[in-house]
């Protein structure tokens with residue numbers, strides 16, 4: 001059996017086209033959504049994301065405000081900038097890039113962001129809304145994963161879903177979204193006993209671990225939908241000394257032999273994260289201006 005490759009790059013491009021149309025409509029009414037991104041220090045893993053994001057924000061017609069602060073920035077300085085962005089009417093969405101340097105308490109910064117501008121969905125108010133089924137901002141990566149799952153299968157109610165990883169930004173909100181779709185959800189983590197056996201029960205397997213190619217082909221239930229969130233930079237021996245390439249948390253070629261559908265890395269979840277960030281920024285801009293949120297999501301597959 002040969003798996004359907006879920007083309008997140010193409011899906012995200014389509015989503016951005018619809019977002020751009022909605023932004024153009026808003027602009028005709030004199031409103032332009034704005035997204036502020038704050039980067040502290042130079043975490044290499046964060047840089048591709050930030051570069052792609054700034055370009056795509058401008059491409060859909062939004063304003064992009066970038067604040068690049070030195071790694072030595074104090075918590076008080078960062079909190080000061082967040083307060084300024086909260087108060088700025090041109091800023092609809094605020095994203096503070098994680099991880100933050102050690103001297104800064106990330107939780108304190110997340111809680112300082114106005115929940116109405118929290119387009120990452122990391123503020124406890126938005127995390128709590130997701131948990132209790134109230135509309136709010138949903139964390140971009142899990143939202144992107146759900147859209148990709150629904151692009152290959154509309155009705156996932158009753159399916160067994162296994163999420164590997166329990167971080168606040170990926171694993172936990174992913175589990176909440178799948179519960180919301182009436183899946184039977186298992187959340188696995190570093191203390192899980194017999195992870196391969198747990199994974200073999202999954203009709204939907206989401207890997208958000210940060211370990212290159214940890215999920216092997218024989219962990220995949222035949223016919224499963226496999227979503228690979230991992231972004232791992234590993235040495236690219238074929239390309240020569242010092243060269244790297246990006247791989248996921250899933251051994252792709254092996255898993256593709258058993259899965260019915262699978263996301264590649266790159267070109268799977270990553271581009272969806274950015275598209276969903278822009279979608280959330282559009283949502284924030286509409287709510288803050290009292291405008292209806294245009295329908296930008298694609299209908300799920302049959």
Ligand SMILES: NC(=O)C1=CN([C@@H]2O[C@H](COP(=O)(O)OP(=O)(O)OC[C@H]3O[C@@H](n4cnc5c(N)ncnc54)[C@H](OP(=O)(O)O)[C@@H]3O)[C@@H](O)[C@H]2O)C=CC1
Pocket residue numbers: 141164165166167168169170171188189190191192195208209210211229230231232269270271273
């Ligand atoms: N494509 C995208 O848009 C995005 C990709 N990412 C990528 O996704 C991955 C996960 O990110 P994030 O959630 O922030 O990572 P975290 O490091 O915050 O969480 C990793 C999770 O994996 C679990 N884990 C670690 N080792 C094992 C193991 N051997 N077996 C089972 N579980 C294990 C941890 O368990 P425990 O809790 O017990 O420590 C933890 O819950 C990373 O590769 C990251 O780069 C992240 C965000 C966006």
Ligand SMILES: Nc1nc(=O)c2c([nH]1)NC[C@@H]1CN(c3ccc(C(=O)N[C@@H](CCC(=O)O)C(=O)O)cc3)C=[N+]21
Pocket residue numbers: 045046048049052095096097098099120140141231246265266267268269270271273274
């Ligand atoms: N506040 C905050 N919000 C985040 O959403 C957030 C964050 N901090 N910190 C870092 C992680 C990571 N992340 C990625 C997003 C897109 C790609 C992406 O576009 N990936 C492409 C390119 C990958 C490559 O070529 O290296 C792809 O997978 O095809 C990757 C990683 C968002 N994160």
Ligand SMILES: [Mg+2]
Pocket residue numbers: 167
């Ligand atoms: Mg983390």
